[in-house]
Amino acid sequence: MITSISNSIQMRKIKKQDMQAIVDWFEVRQSKLYKIGWAYLKNHYDVEDVFHNTIIKVHDKIGQLRKEQYFETWVTSIFINECRSIYRKKNKDALENPPEMIEEKPLESQLEVMDNLDQLENIHREVIILKYLQGFSQKEISHILNLPIGTVKSRLHRGLRDLRNLIEGGESSGV
Amino acid sequence: MECKHIQEQIIDYLDGILNDNERIRFDLHVNGCKQCKDELLKCEEIIKSLEVESESISIPHNFMGNVRQAVANTQKKKRKTFQRPAIVGIVAALIMTFFIGTAAATKGFTTFTEWWRDFGDKKNEQMENYVQHGLGDYVNVEAESNGVNITVTSVVADDVQTHIYYEIEDRNKENKYMVDFTNGIQIVNQDELVSPEIKPIINNHLGLYSDKSNIYKGRLSIAPLAASEGTIKLKLDKIQKAKETDIGFSRPKDPIEYMEGDWYFEIPIKKNSAIVHELNVETEIEGNPIYFDKLTIAPTITVLSYRFRNNKSDNRINYITIDSLESDGKHVYGSWLDFAGVGITESADNGWGKSEATFESLYYDNPTAIKVHIGSAVFIIQEKADFPINISKAFPQTFDYLGTTISIDKVEVGQSTKIVMTEELNAHRAYEWFYYRFFDKENRSFSKISNVVDGYYFDKNGTKYEASEYDYRMNELEDPVFYSTEHHIELSRDDFEGDVIPARLAIDSYKKTVFYDSVVDISLEEIK
Numbered sequence: 001m002i003t004s005i006s007n008s009i010q011m012r013k014i015k016k017q018d019m020q021a022i023v024d025w026f027e028v029r030q031s032k033l034y035k036i037g038w039a040y041l042k043n044h045y046d047v048e049d050v051f052h053n054t055i056i057k058v059h060d061k062i063g064q065l066r067k068e069q070y071f072e073t074w075v076t077s078i079f080i081n082e083c084r085s086i087y088r089k090k091n092k093d094a095l096e097n098p099p100e101m102i103e104e105k106p107l108e109s110q111l112e113v114m115d116n117l118d119q120l121e122n123i124h125r126e127v128i129i130l131k132y133l134q135g136f137s138q139k140e141i142s143h144i145l146n147l148p149i150g151t152v153k154s155r156l157h158r159g160l161r162d163l164r165n166l167i168e169g170g171e172s173s174g175v
Numbered sequence: 176m177e178c179k180h181i182q183e184q185i186i187d188y189l190d191g192i193l194n195d196n197e198r199i200r201f202d203l204h205v206n207g208c209k210q211c212k213d214e215l216l217k218c219e220e221i222i223k224s225l226e227v228e229s230e231s232i233s234i235p236h237n238f239m240g241n242v243r244q245a246v247a248n249t250q251k252k253k254r255k256t257f258q259r260p261a262i263v264g265i266v267a268a269l270i271m272t273f274f275i276g277t278a279a280a281t282k283g284f285t286t287f288t289e290w291w292r293d294f295g296d297k298k299n300e301q302m303e304n305y306v307q308h309g310l311g312d313y314v315n316v317e318a319e320s321n322g323v324n325i326t327v328t329s330v331v332a333d334d335v336q337t338h339i340y341y342e343i344e345d346r347n348k349e350n351k352y353m354v355d356f357t358n359g360i361q362i363v364n365q366d367e368l369v370s371p372e373i374k375p376i377i378n379n380h381l382g383l384y385s386d387k388s389n390i391y392k393g394r395l396s397i398a399p400l401a402a403s404e405g406t407i408k409l410k411l412d413k414i415q416k417a418k419e420t421d422i423g424f425s426r427p428k429d430p431i432e433y434m435e436g437d438w439y440f441e442i443p444i445k446k447n448s449a450i451v452h453e454l455n456v457e458t459e460i461e462g463n464p465i466y467f468d469k470l471t472i473a474p475t476i477t478v479l480s481y482r483f484r485n486n487k488s489d490n491r492i493n494y495i496t497i498d499s500l501e502s503d504g505k506h507v508y509g510s511w512l513d514f515a516g517v518g519i520t521e522s523a524d525n526g527w528g529k530s531e532a533t534f535e536s537l538y539y540d541n542p543t544a545i546k547v548h549i550g551s552a553v554f555i556i557q558e559k560a561d562f563p564i565n566i567s568k569a570f571p572q573t574f575d576y577l578g579t580t581i582s583i584d585k586v587e588v589g590q591s592t593k594i595v596m597t598e599e600l601n602a603h604r605a606y607e608w609f610y611y612r613f614f615d616k617e618n619r620s621f622s623k624i625s626n627v628v629d630g631y632y633f634d635k636n637g638t639k640y641e642a643s644e645y646d647y648r649m650n651e652l653e654d655p656v657f658y659s660t661e662h663h664i665e666l667s668r669d670d671f672e673g674d675v676i677p678a679r680l681a682i683d684s685y686k687k688t689v690f691y692d693s694v695v696d697i698s699l700e701e702i703k
Contacts, residue, residue, distance in 0.1 A: 008450050008531075009375075009379065018357060019246065019250060020357045021375065023242070023246060030239055033620045039229075039232075044238070048241055048242055052246055055242070055246050060622065061486060065468050119643040138190075163221055164217050
């Protein structure tokens with residue numbers, strides 16, 4: 001009960017465009033959201049930008065949110081759109097400017113499968129990120145991406161299959 | 176072919192959402208089919224790797240700190256086009272509801288100040304009572320900085336909240352300063368004191384009446400302590416310039432002016448336990464069941480937790496108002512500023528709304544039975560309608576919504592477009608106010624920078640009152656309901672260059688209040 005009073009107050013403040021309350025909400029969920037951002041962008045400055053842009057958008061558009069219970073999925077949609085748009089910008093630049101070196105990964109972390117995520121088509125990669133890195137249900141994903149559940153399922157399927165093919169192909173080059 | 180079908184089910188199988196029959200068929204097939212078994216194992220492996228790898232993604236140190244900084248910078252740049260929250264009308268309505276709750280047939284006040292002074296007196300009296308009963312303390316811890324003296328005068332704490340009363344005196348006798356509970360204040364040892372999931376820690380603020388022009392009195396509301404006692408280490412580095420009637424719980428209309436300084440307090444707190452009663456009582460409104468789950472009787476407040484289900488999706492209960500709780504002939508009312516009153520609705524699953532209505536304390540009464548007086552239920556009824564707006568034609572342009580004439584009287588197009596919209600108010604009016612948005616011809620919607628709503632109250636007898644006249648006299652009206660009649664709206668689109676040109680008014684739903692005289696009897700058994 002006590003938590004619910006603070007959540008309700010926080011929600012009330014968020015609806016009143018209290019920036020502090022909005023940023024606090026993000027802070028509590030930073031790990032979840034960071035992982036999505038990282039899976040898209042692999043660069044923490046970019047992920048910082050996504051957080052910033054999303055927070056500003058949530059603040060400005062909170063009036064458009066109809067039902068409080070959809071707040072999290074609504075914010076996640078915005079977050080993903082931001083990821084997509086920064087991703088697109090980066091890819092345009094990549095042709096002219098070679099990408100910066102990503103910060104040193106600790107030796108133990110071999111993001112083998114995740115690195116291959118990049119090579120999936122966007123539409124498949126997205127659903128995999130949401131489902132397996134983030135733990136959203138297929139129904140929630142269908143809300144976030146505004147797709148029918150059947151489409152979510154078939155993209156998941158295809159994504160997993162493509163990942164497998166990439167990894168099996170990669171194994172032969174001795175990872 | 177069976178294999179194709181089975182392979183399509185792999186994801187659902189791994190999710191655990193196949194039904195029993197499907198799962199058995201799946202297991203049977205896979206056990207006997209190498210290809211499918213392979214497929215399943217590989218999928219499992221990948222999913223597992225994804226999950227494990229995602230665990231190893233770590234967030235750089237001070238990530239959120241950088242994000243906060245970036246956001247703060249953007250906010251600073253935006254200050255020039257300062258946006259008002261589009262809820263001026265609704266805040267007014269909420270203040271009214273508050274008045275109904277407390278004033279309740281005892282006194283009528285003709286000015287806001289009168290009411291506020293009385294409210295302040297009641298709080299002082301209440302604090303004396305707390306101290307007498309050993310529930311609260313006069314701590315009187317002081318700190319001074321830059322000519323401003325801040326005193327934490329008293330505290331009272333329970334399982335629901337901790338109240339800290341303070342006074343700020345400007346020694347230079349020039350200004351009144353108050354605490355901005357969202358900025359410049361920090362509980363240094365908050366991790367030791369309060370459960371980590373509870374955020375925010377400082378969650379509310381109330382201004383109290385002070386007759387001196389350089390002294391401000393206020394009360395901070397803080398999350399409850401985890402342990403039964405502790406010391407709050409409170410640090411202030413900024414205080415806000417206050418205006419005469421600054422209660423400090425809603426966003427101010429003008430940019431805030433701060434004064435910096437350094438004030439530090441160590442405040443000893445003793446927490447009082449609340450008496451909690453698990454209820455299991457059901458009632459219903461228009462076929463919608465309402466369950467009363469729990470009654471928490473704490474020294475500072477009484478909380479009634481309940482749930483209601485919106486069975487009908489087109490005619491759903493938005494919230495219910497509980498007028499009062501009665502114990503032994505004595506009524507306690509919602510005190511909105513004690514962060515109480517109109518139920519705060521949080522939704523649970525399956526279309527249940529969970530809510531907590533709060534009331535003045537019943538702690539000293541410790542009742543064995545209460546009566547819950549349900550006053551009304553507010554329904555949001557979906558009734559969509561779209562009306563085209565043509566700015567190249569003359570105004571006013573009118574339409575009919577549910578038998579009422581809605582008129583767009585004026586549209587001034589610009590970067591932030593101003594619209595004046597009026598609604599007819601006669602005996603045929605079927606709704607109180609409606610929820611709407613404006614769209615342009617490319618179907619983009621606009622946010623409202625401001626929306627000043629005027630209208631009338633109708634009381635229980637059907638008498639009509641001008642809303643602006645009765646702002647602080649709501650307690651004189653019986654069961655008042657607000658009907659909107661005139662809107663002065665300012666629209667804007669932030670991520671869009673150029674003029675805002677509305678092409679359509681889209682109405683989504685409307686509000687309707689129904690009054691009940693329903694009393695629910697609840698007997699209480701103590702829980703150890």
